[in-house]
Amino acid sequence: MAAAGSDARATLAEPGRKMGNHKKRIAVVLAGAVAQGAFEAGAIRALVRADVEIVRIVAASSGALNGTVLAAGLRTRDAIAGAETLATLWRDHAEWNEVFHASLRDLLKRDGLSDQKRLLGLLREHVPPSQPDDPAPINLRLIVAALHGCTSSIGARPATTFESVRDFHTGDFATVEGLGGVFTAAVASSALPLVFAPVDLPGVGPCIDGGAVNNTPMKWALDGAIGAEVDAIVVVATSVEHRSDAADVTGFLPYVGHVVNMLIQERLYRDLRESEQLNAGLAALDDMVARGELSPAQREGVQRALGLAGRRVVDILTIRPLTQLPGTAFSGFFDASLRAEYLEAGYLRGLEVLGAAEREWRKAGQPDRAPAARSEEHGAPGEPRSAAASADDRAD
Numbered sequence: 001m002a003a004a005g006s007d008a009r010a011t012l013a014e015p016g017r018k019m020g021n022h023k024k025r026i027a028v029v030l031a032g033a034v035a036q037g038a039f040e041a042g043a044i045r046a047l048v049r050a051d052v053e054i055v056r057i058v059a060a061s062s063g064a065l066n067g068t069v070l071a072a073g074l075r076t077r078d079a080i081a082g083a084e085t086l087a088t089l090w091r092d093h094a095e096w097n098e099v100f101h102a103s104l105r106d107l108l109k110r111d112g113l114s115d116q117k118r119l120l121g122l123l124r125e126h127v128p129p130s131q132p133d134d135p136a137p138i139n140l141r142l143i144v145a146a147l148h149g150c151t152s153s154i155g156a157r158p159a160t161t162f163e164s165v166r167d168f169h170t171g172d173f174a175t176v177e178g179l180g181g182v183f184t185a186a187v188a189s190s191a192l193p194l195v196f197a198p199v200d201l202p203g204v205g206p207c208i209d210g211g212a213v214n215n216t217p218m219k220w221a222l223d224g225a226i227g228a229e230v231d232a233i234v235v236v237a238t239s240v241e242h243r244s245d246a247a248d249v250t251g252f253l254p255y256v257g258h259v260v261n262m263l264i265q266e267r268l269y270r271d272l273r274e275s276e277q278l279n280a281g282l283a284a285l286d287d288m289v290a291r292g293e294l295s296p297a298q299r300e301g302v303q304r305a306l307g308l309a310g311r312r313v314v315d316i317l318t319i320r321p322l323t324q325l326p327g328t329a330f331s332g333f334f335d336a337s338l339r340a341e342y343l344e345a346g347y348l349r350g351l352e353v354l355g356a357a358e359r360e361w362r363k364a365g366q367p368d369r370a371p372a373a374r375s376e377e378h379g380a381p382g383e384p385r386s387a388a389a390s391a392d393d394r395a396d
Contacts, residue, residue: 027232048074050354055226057138058220069086099118102114120187139167162212163214215267232317239268286299
């Protein structure tokens with residue numbers, strides 16, 4: 001890994017240098033990882049140094065905490081500083097006694113071992129409200145699992161879903177009140193069942209870890225007006241793509257940690273496979289148009305019939321370790337050196353993946369395409385949102 005990372009350091013573009021007619025517009029998907037979220041933080045350090053424009057962050061579980069800090073940095077147009085703040089939080093403040101806060105009330109209610117007091121304190125200390133002269137547009141989508149469920153539909157029939165998306169935009173980071181809503185959703189999304197107590201969210205009720213319902217929420221990266229202009233999805237996860245060894249399930253913590261990893265891995269496997277299949281289908285339609293077998297209007301009709309109106313081939317990059325990370329999902333809370341190892345591994349792997357992608361993008365060139373019109377503050381008219389998506393997006 002070190003050798004590949006060293007090569008990548010030399011090839012990753014300097015921030016702000018364009019690779020064609022415009023920067024690649026990126027949606028970042030951050031999966032849950034418990035204490036291995038430090039790997040994600042390392043990958044984010046590499047990502048903010050790449051020649052890309054991050055327009056949307058979709059996150060669940062511990063990825064929601066990472067995504068919140070990243071979004072705040074992007075908003076102030078100082079993403080590198082935000083990424084370094086995130087790395088510092090993981091390196092110096094992710095010890096178990098700075099994260100967990102035993103709550104007698106929650107213990108008596110059997111809701112969990114800890115409340116979110118210390119996590120909220122860390123967020124408030126390191127992510128203050130800001131009023132930059134020219135705030136950058138950013139969309140942060142946090143996935144939570146609503147214990148009481150949310151009303152949705154299957155066809156024309158009402159149905160219950162337990163997945164809820166909390167939508168935040170640039171204006172939500174401007175005030176203490178706005179940030180309070182972001183922070184509450186972030187700690188709700190990372191409220192690992194039985195470890196953390198559920199968190200009440202306005203209009204939704206008690207919520208737990210979003211990873212319980214959708215740990216790799218790729219589908220929320222491409223919908224709506226913002227999603228229509230995304231050129232690539234970068235998925236950051238801590239599981240390896242292909243395991244060649246049997247997992248260690250000896251003992252309680254290794255067993256629980258492996259179950260958590262299974263939940264992460266299986267959903268990610270399915271999402272990535274389906275996304276690759278969708279890209280292949282869309283590419284086949286493009287080829288049929290190029291060969292004259294379909295007109296552009298006919299292709300659009302086919303896509304509408306399949307529920308894919310406006311969709312196009314989107315690059316999918318995955319930043320994942322090449323070998324299984326050491327320790328369990330919880331080990332990092334008790335070992336600062338292990339968290340530092342995760343940070344470095346994520347950074348080097350991010351440099352490697354993004355450096356290779358940038359070289360490919362330069363070879364392919366960029367099409368002349370004006371950015372699609374959008375309203376970052378309130379969402380574009382008609383943009384689909386979940387039944388429980390935040391309805392009080394605040395503008396600057």
